[in-house]
Amino acid sequence: MPRASLKNRVTSLLADCRVEINGDAPWDIQVHDEDFYARVIAHGSLGLGESYMDGQWDAVALDAFLFRLLNAHIDERSAKIDDARLWLKAELRNLQRGRRAFEVGERHYDLGNDLFHAMLGQRLVYSCGYWKSAQTLDAAQVDKLDLICRKLGLRAGMHVLDIGCGWGEALKFAAERHGVSGVGVTVSIEQAEFARELCRGLPIEIRVQDYRELDERFDRIFSVGMFEHVGVRNHASYFAVVRRCLADDGLTLLHSIGANTSSNHTDPWIAKYIFPNSMIPSASQISKAVEKDFVIEDWHGFGPDYDRTLMAWIANFDHAWPQLSARYGERFQRMWHFYLSVSAAAFRARRDQLWQWVFSPRGVAGGYTAQR
Numbered sequence: 001m002p003r004a005s006l007k008n009r010v011t012s013l014l015a016d017c018r019v020e021i022n023g024d025a026p027w028d029i030q031v032h033d034e035d036f037y038a039r040v041i042a043h044g045s046l047g048l049g050e051s052y053m054d055g056q057w058d059a060v061a062l063d064a065f066l067f068r069l070l071n072a073h074i075d076e077r078s079a080k081i082d083d084a085r086l087w088l089k090a091e092l093r094n095l096q097r098g099r100r101a102f103e104v105g106e107r108h109y110d111l112g113n114d115l116f117h118a119m120l121g122q123r124l125v126y127s128c129g130y131w132k133s134a135q136t137l138d139a140a141q142v143d144k145l146d147l148i149c150r151k152l153g154l155r156a157g158m159h160v161l162d163i164g165c166g167w168g169e170a171l172k173f174a175a176e177r178h179g180v181s182g183v184g185v186t187v188s189i190e191q192a193e194f195a196r197e198l199c200r201g202l203p204i205e206i207r208v209q210d211y212r213e214l215d216e217r218f219d220r221i222f223s224v225g226m227f228e229h230v231g232v233r234n235h236a237s238y239f240a241v242v243r244r245c246l247a248d249d250g251l252t253l254l255h256s257i258g259a260n261t262s263s264n265h266t267d268p269w270i271a272k273y274i275f276p277n278s279m280i281p282s283a284s285q286i287s288k289a290v291e292k293d294f295v296i297e298d299w300h301g302f303g304p305d306y307d308r309t310l311m312a313w314i315a316n317f318d319h320a321w322p323q324l325s326a327r328y329g330e331r332f333q334r335m336w337h338f339y340l341s342v343s344a345a346a347f348r349a350r351r352d353q354l355w356q357w358v359f360s361p362r363g364v365a366g367g368y369t370a371q372r
Helices: 003-015 035-053 062-071 081-092 098-109 113-120 137-152 169-178 189-198 232-245 268-273 283-290 304-348
Strands: 029-031 057-059 159-163 181-186 204-208 218-224 246-259 295-301 352-360
Touching: 003 035, 035 057, 035 081, 035 268, 035 304, 057 062, 062 304, 081 268, 098 189, 113 304, 137 169, 137 218, 137 246, 137 304, 137 352, 159 169, 169 181, 169 189, 169 204, 181 189, 189 204, 218 232, 232 246, 232 283, 246 283, 268 304, 283 352, 304 352
Parallel strands: 159 181, 159 218, 181 204, 218 246
Antiparallel strands: 029 057, 246 352, 295 352
């Protein structure tokens, strides 16, 4: 297709969401390289992200530009070849088993604790904050951890499991505030080393371990921001492990990003640069996976809170960039900005959701009292 036709096609798509090329609004894009048009037409979201990383275009308010794209579903009218490749790959193999289960730890969570410490705030909690009453990111993360503990009804003496424990903040919070002991498992060596130091002196064990290897009993089990790495092929196996490890009168909480529609893979750009082998579950995929083993006691959605959380992370990242730039470089900075901004835009457009589910093996006698 001639270059002029490619530009006209992109111009027309952007006009449908009221974005102008080289316009004056903060959400308008400034194109620096005419090859941008061919990349976007040929590769959709992958081309859009890669061309931004390469400096072919900019937007003053990147999150606002991406919100307009997603809110108008422009992405659904772009090239699907890379999406189709990922769909086929996920159909032909289990992307979250064996060595592949640890790839996201090596490529993302092991990037550097300095990066995450600068971005996430006072507590290294890499998941959506709870902004119902909070006015700051740090307060929102404390309120989220408190909400999880209240939903699980934690009491002194309980033994708890955190599947995908990250840097250990949730277990530390639960042990200090509620007197529990616990085990945390992660696929990240960097996270595990930090978590062990963070939880030193507390009755907490941190392991680098595939969750499928777990076979011991706990009073409560929770997972915060890890289920997106499980994959639909493994949903039933995940909940089978939880059931095997959970006391008959126990509770388990799942905190996960949710998709409005079912798929077997993530966005091509996210898969290549941010979260390899990831997949955001739909409500129907989760409910199907739990129906044989659990009763759904509570389902709480607060997706718009993730938009606010992500924008706070962007502000922290930008503030810390002078100290991070020598190690990570300009292309990483652009990649990270695109990742955080497109994520915020997806929640703002309600294309992605944030759910907390509470399950019990046999149903809570007399009923479960929802906490908010």
